[in-house]
Amino acid sequence: MKKGNRKALLISLIMILSMVVSTIYPTVSYASELGENSQIQSGSTNSSTGEEKESDNKKPEQTPEKDKATDNKKPEQTPEEEKPTDNKKPEQTPEEDKSTDNKKPEQTPEGEKPIDNKKPEQIPEEDKSTDNKKSEQALEDEKPLDNKNTEKTPEEDNLLEDENLLKVLEEELNEENEDYGFVVKINNNTIETESMKKISFNLTYTPTSKGIQAGDSITFKVPDVFNKVNLDYTSECFDKTESNGEYTLTFRELPNGQSVMQGKIGLEAYVKKVDEDTNAKIHIETTGKIESGSGDIDVEIKPGDKTDVPDAKGTLKKLVEGKKSTTVFMPVKNKDINYSIQVNEKQEELKDIILYDELPEGLTLINGSVSVVTSDGKEVSDFNIEQSKNSISVNFGNIDKSYTVKYKARISDKNAKHGNKYKNVARIESDGKKIQEDDATVSIFDRGDDYLLTKGHSGATNITQVGQVINYQISINDDKSPISNVVITDNIPEGMRLTTSGEAGHDFRVVEIPMNGSWTPWSKEKIANNISYKVEEKRNESGQVDKVITGFTINLSKEEVESKFFIAYTLKVISIEDSYINRAVLDANNSEIDKNDEINFKKNSGLISAKKEVDKKVLNSSDNQIVKYKINMSTYGVYDAGQVNLLDEVNSVLEISNIKYSDNLELKKEAGDGKNTIRLVNKYEFKQIKEGEPVQSWVTFDANFTNVKVGETIRNVAQINGSSPPGVETTKQGYAFEAKKVDALDKNVLSGAKFNLEDAFGNIVVKDLVSDEDGIIQSSVKNPGTYYLVEIMAPRGYEKLKDKIKVEIGNKDIGRIVDIGNIENIRQENPPVNPPAPPNTDEPIVNPPVPPSTDKPRKPSSSSDTEDTIVINPPVPPSEDIINPPIPEVLNPPVPPSEEMIETPVKQIIPIPEVVKPSVSEEKNNKVKDDTLVNPPVPPKTGDSTTIIGEILLVIGAIVGLIVLRRNKNTN
Numbered sequence: 021m022k023k024g025n026r027k028a029l030l031i032s033l034i035m036i037l038s039m040v041v042s043t044i045y046p047t048v049s050y051a052s053e054l055g056e057n058s059q060i061q062s063g064s065t066n067s068s069t070g071e072e073k074e075s076d077n078k079k080p081e082q083t084p085e086k087d088k089a090t091d092n093k094k095p096e097q098t099p100e101e102e103k104p105t106d107n108k109k110p111e112q113t114p115e116e117d118k119s120t121d122n123k124k125p126e127q128t129p130e131g132e133k134p135i136d137n138k139k140p141e142q143i144p145e146e147d148k149s150t151d152n153k154k155s156e157q158a159l160e161d162e163k164p165l166d167n168k169n170t171e172k173t174p175e176e177d178n179l180l181e182d183e184n185l186l187k188v189l190e191e192e193l194n195e196e197n198e199d200y201g202f203v204v205k206i207n208n209n210t211i212e213t214e215s216m217k218k219i220s221f222n223l224t225y226t227p228t229s230k231g232i233q234a235g236d237s238i239t240f241k242v243p244d245v246f247n248k249v250n251l252d253y254t255s256e257c258f259d260k261t262e263s264n265g266e267y268t269l270t271f272r273e274l275p276n277g278q279s280v281m282q283g284k285i286g287l288e289a290y291v292k293k294v295d296e297d298t299n300a301k302i303h304i305e306t307t308g309k310i311e312s313g314s315g316d317i318d319v320e321i322k323p324g325d326k327t328d329v330p331d332a333k334g335t336l337k338k339l340v341e342g343k344k345s346t347t348v349f350m351p352v353k354n355k356d357i358n359y360s361i362q363v364n365e366k367q368e369e370l371k372d373i374i375l376y377d378e379l380p381e382g383l384t385l386i387n388g389s390v391s392v393v394t395s396d397g398k399e400v401s402d403f404n405i406e407q408s409k410n411s412i413s414v415n416f417g418n419i420d421k422s423y424t425v426k427y428k429a430r431i432s433d434k435n436a437k438h439g440n441k442y443k444n445v446a447r448i449e450s451d452g453k454k455i456q457e458d459d460a461t462v463s464i465f466d467r468g469d470d471y472l473l474t475k476g477h478s479g480a481t482n483i484t485q486v487g488q489v490i491n492y493q494i495s496i497n498d499d500k501s502p503i504s505n506v507v508i509t510d511n512i513p514e515g516m517r518l519t520t521s522g523e524a525g526h527d528f529r530v531v532e533i534p535m536n537g538s539w540t541p542w543s544k545e546k547i548a549n550n551i552s553y554k555v556e557e558k559r560n561e562s563g564q565v566d567k568v569i570t571g572f573t574i575n576l577s578k579e580e581v582e583s584k585f586f587i588a589y590t591l592k593v594i595s596i597e598d599s600y601i602n603r604a605v606l607d608a609n610n611s612e613i614d615k616n617d618e619i620n621f622k623k624n625s626g627l628i629s630a631k632k633e634v635d636k637k638v639l640n641s642s643d644n645q646i647v648k649y650k651i652n653m654s655t656y657g658v659y660d661a662g663q664v665n666l667l668d669e670v671n672s673v674l675e676i677s678n679i680k681y682s683d684n685l686e687l688k689k690e691a692g693d694g695k696n697t698i699r700l701v702n703k704y705e706f707k708q709i710k711e712g713e714p715v716q717s718w719v720t721f722d723a724n725f726t727n728v729k730v731g732e733t734i735r736n737v738a739q740i741n742g743s744s745p746p747g748v749e750t751t752k753q754g755y756a757f758e759a760k761k762v763d764a765l766d767k768n769v770l771s772g773a774k775f776n777l778e779d780a781f782g783n784i785v786v787k788d789l790v791s792d793e794d795g796i797i798q799s800s801v802k803n804p805g806t807y808y809l810v811e812i813m814a815p816r817g818y819e820k821l822k823d824k825i826k827v828e829i830g831n832k833d834i835g836r837i838v839d840i841g842n843i844e845n846i847r848q849e850n851p852p853v854n855p856p857a858p859p860n861t862d863e864p865i866v867n868p869p870v871p872p873s874t875d876k877p878r879k880p881s882s883s884s885d886t887e888d889t890i891v892i893n894p895p896v897p898p899s900e901d902i903i904n905p906p907i908p909e910v911l912n913p914p915v916p917p918s919e920e921m922i923e924t925p926v927k928q929i930i931p932i933p934e935v936v937k938p939s940v941s942e943e944k945n946n947k948v949k950d951d952t953l954v955n956p957p958v959p960p961k962t963g964d965s966t967t968i969i970g971e972i973l974l975v976i977g978a979i980v981g982l983i984v985l986r987r988n989k990n991t992n
Contacts, residue, residue, distance in 0.1 A: 034977055201232045202308040204315075211319045213291055219246075220288045221317055225308065229737075231746040232280040232308075234273035241266050241303040245292050245321065250478030252286035254627050255489040256656055275712070278629035278654055282743030286481060295323050295342040335370065337362040338377075338446045340460035350438060350466040351501040352431045354582075356386065357462055361425045361446050363416065370450065373416040375425060377446040382433030383462070385410055389428040394421065431462075438466035471499045473606040475615040482622035483600060485657030487711035488593045489519065490619065494604050496576065496585040500535045504580035507607040508587065511554075511571040515597035518569050519590045528589045530574065535582040550575045594711060596621060596658055626657020626708070628664065630740050634748040640834075641754025641800055645725040649748070651738055654714040655706045664702040666719065668738040672696055675724040682717045730756035730800045731837045753835035756800040757807075757827050761791040761815065764844035769795030773845070774813035778824070780806045791815075798837070804829045809843070818845040 208221045225238065242249050242265045251260065251267055257280055258269040271280060287302070297320070304315040339360045340346050348355055361377060364370055379385055390412050393399050400423070404415040407427075414425055433440070440463070447457035474495040480488060494510065497503050512518065518527050528551065530542040542550075554571035576585050593600070598621055605614040635648040655664060666685070670676050676696055681687070686703040693699060698721060706715040728734060730752055737747035761770040771793045777786040785807065791797045801807065809825035821843075829838055 034973075199230075200228055200307075200309040201230045201236055202227045203311050204238065204304065204306050204308050205311040206304065206313070206315070206317065209313055209317055211317060213319060213321055215291055215294045215321060215323045218288060218290050219319060220286060222284055222286045223304070224282060224284050226282045226743060227280060227746070229747060232271055234271055236307045237268055237270040238285065238308070239266055239268040239305045240287060241305065242287075242289060243300050243302070245294065245298060245300045246289040246302075247292055248288075248290045248476075248478075250288040252288070252479070252481045254283055254484065254656075255479070256485060256487050256627050257283065274629050274654075276631070276652070276654070278631045278652070279745040281628050281630065281740060281745065283627065288478075288481075291319075291321055294321055297322055335364055335366075335368070335373075336375075336446065336448050336456040336458045337365060338444070338458040338460045340444070340462055343460075345461040345463065347463045347465050348431065349471055349499055350436070350464060351499070352436045352464055353434070353502070355431050355499075357383070357429050357431065359427050359429060359444065359460065361458075363423050363425065363448060364419055365422050367420060367422050369418075369420045370416075371418045372450050373419055374449050375412075375414040375416065375446065376449065377412050377425075377444065379410040379429055379444055380442045381410075382431060382436065382440070383410065383429045383442055383444070384432040385412065386428040386430055389426075390414075391426050393424050393426065395424075436464050438464055440464040471501070472497055472503075472608060473604065473613045473615050474498070475602070475604045475617045477602070477617055477619060480619070482625065483593055483597075483619055484622050485626040486593055486596060486708045487656070490516070490591050490593070490600075492589055492591065492602060492617065494587040496587075496606060497608070498584055500533070500582045500584050502580050502582050503577070503608050505578055505608060505610065506576040506581075506585065507573065508576060508585075508604060509571065509573045509607070510589075510604045511602065512569065512591060513597075513600040513602050515593060515595040515600055516591040517594050519592050528572075528574075528587065530576075531586040532576075533584040533586070547574070592711075595709070596707060621658070623658045623660060624663045626655065626659065627714075628656070628740055629654045629714075630738070630745040632736070632738055632745055632748050634736070634750055636750055637748075639725055639750055639752045641730055641752060641756075642802055647723045647725055647750055648720065649723060649736060650720045651718060651745075653717045653740065655702075655717070656708050656714045657706075658708065659702060659706040661704055662701045664706060664717075664741065666698075666700040666738060666740050668698040668719075668736070669694070670696040670698065670721075670723060670736060671734050673727050674734065675727070676721050677724070678722040679719070680721070681719040684715070685717050685719065725750070725752055728752045729798070729837070730754040731835055751835065754800055755802070755804050755829045755833055755838075756798065756836075757829060757838040757840055758796055758798040759809070759825070759840035759843050761795040761797060762842045762844055763818075764846045767842070769793075770815040770818065770845060771795060772813075772815045773797070773811060773818075773843075775809045775811050777801075777827070778808045778810055780808075797843070801829065804831050804833065809840075814845055817848055819848055821845065 202225045204223055204225050206221065206223045211219050211221065213219050223238075225232070240249075240251070244265060249265075249267060251269065253260075253269055257272055257274075259272060261268045261270070269285065274280060289302075300319045300321060302317040302319065304310065304317070306315070339362075341358055342360070346357070348357070359377075361375060363373070363375060385407060387407070390405055390407050391399050392401075392403055392405070392414060403417070403423075406413045412425075412427060416423065429444075431442075433442075442462040443459055444461070445457055445459040447454050449455065475493070477490050477492045479491045483490070492510075494508060496506065496508060528547050530547055532540045532542065534540070551572055551574045553569050554573075555567050556570045557565050558568045558570075560566050574587065577583070591602075600619045600621075602617045602619075603614060604617075605612055630651060630653045633650045633652070636643075639645070639647060649668075651666065651668070653664070653666065672694065674696065676698070679687070679698060681700055684703055684706070685700045688699045688701055689697075690699060698719065700719055702717070706717075708714050723734075725734070731754075733749050733751040735747050735749045737744050761773045762768060763770060769791075771791050773791040775789040775797060776784050777789060777799060779785050785801060786799050789797050789799055789809070797809070807827040807829065809827060811821040811825075814820035825840065825843055827838070827840060
């Protein structure tokens, strides 16, 4: 080949290369943009891994073996090395860009789960999902959120489960206690003590939602092993009755309809003398409910000062007053002592047994007091008994059983004094030989004058409020020693008064207990004849002068008696004092003894009663939605500033306002208080001045019920020092309905559907009702009637309802929510994967139409005109699964192609992409109708500048080629 011809051929190749670059470059640019989108979208929806599976609608004859196109692509339109996956144009998809968007769910690997049937093409590239958002563009490692906007961690799930469990338990507890007005909690169900010791325990009573009613009661059943039983309670709340060891406190009806709040009751008692381990039960019965257990307080009593008696060597054991030793308090003159001697405790076979017992000097045997009893307590007379002034003997003979000898002795020592001891020794002999002996000892103790006078009180450990009642007791000559000229004088403390003074002797109880006799109560007449009162003038609360009893004197006996006296009377607290000192003076045996009993006043322990009120118990949705609440409080006793705490946590659905309260309260805020928390404390000291006149305080506020749903009941309960008065309820009545949005097939709930509610005339009554995450659509209306729900936006991936949903609300439906039931939506049908295939003819493949232009198609400046050329990168009709990426604003509307352009084959035409931007429809811009391609997608003008450069190079190359050829011809 000549040199010039080689140059001409080189130039022609340059022109062809320029043409190819100008055609391919815009396609590559556009495909690159698509690649960026596909990388974002590929993680969330319907991608397949490994070798792509062929779509069900592919025709085998259209797919070469080498070319495994996945979505209905024609093999002749796809270069062998390119394997696009999702109905994309081959010229828009570089080999390395294997986008997987817009595939059907059945093409999704197990590891990937589509999220809520959302269309990925509806999410712009810049919207990238995070954990708590719904997004179809989530990466492969993100899991579906099941139509919820937030993803809960396991810890949050556990916390929610615990909260639900607590709510269920609380509801069960409320249901369990709803039949009772209060619950009783005992602080100690088991007590261990010793003989002659004091025991005590407390219980608290807490009202339930039903509340404590007048007549409710708490009863203490105390066995006779206890004495000096004292109940500590709030006398303002209770009436007390006592009978045969049963002590009953009955709740009173408080003034002004107020309710009893939480309170405490204490019980004190003394254990009587016991000689062996004893188990006793104090039983509590109540019209309320015992929080746990049966209401029994188990008391385990041990004989405190009893020493362990070692077993005698099989035959003899001597005791005095049931013990090895005992103490007798002075004076001891003529006091009797009980002895016992146990013989043959082990029930051995003994022969010729005689018992001898000699009393020490200072003790004298009481004639006729000797007896013999068997082990079961039956007295026997089978044995010979001999007795003298200070000794006894019992001849048992041959025995194989156990017996006990009992007798009494009297202290006859005129010179008995503190510290004296009287030891008594008993022995048994057999055949004249001593085989066993044992002893017991009596000691004398002088305790001074304490035995003559003791003074105490019951009814309360401390004074807590005005009106409280205190029971006083005076005990005289506990040892029943000889006593004469016995006179008792008692003063009444400041701040207290006798409960009744109109009827002579009515306020007092006097009992005499002789040495060897039973209790003998004095009659009212006897008391009246032997009592005198001390009267003083005192000013009352009104400033007037009253005559007030401030003391009394009772003449008990002028002659010498061996008796114990017991006096009881009742005082009531009429004013607050720091302490209340009661002084009693005993004049006996020509000497005086005085004893004081003091009770202190205890602050912050009185009674607080309260009542909550609401002005509307039923509220219609058409009424004024403002509801007024009020709490009235009455405080008895004395409370320091800040010690009366009122807390009201109002339901968060309400909007509260206009909070007002009495001048003696102040509003407080603490960390964690919500916007609907009302917290008040007493601003000053609350001090009750007069009985029946507690310190009053109050609070009121308004609550807006606009946001409360029709049919819902709002309950409000306040707390005062941790205890709650009965709550109040308001029920909102009106007309309302609800429905549930669900999938037509699997009935799963659907969120995000939007409706308008229209009346029968088509007027919109309520706009934009949206189904929530539970699929619920709910609304209220002012009047009953017929309404229609019109769906204006379906849930994503679902067909919008064509028909209206009828809603019927009648007059009888006021105050309840009418349930319409399920509203079902059908999932959008998946469009065909492949567009209709063109007729199978022998004619060459026809280029898809290019928007009309005034210019005719250009032919390449190549010498090979006669041979058919393969069309390079023609546009491929899109599948309905594909929605084009966002396209810039349309400037030129598309022009549909003519039939002639479709039917006539075009050969040897290389289309130069002069791009006209097509319009995009609202839903899809690539539908095929009647086998005619409408608005095929075309690449954007990303390569326009490159195309112009290519055209210029073609022109320059052609000119240069012509010049070279002409010169060659001239040369030749």
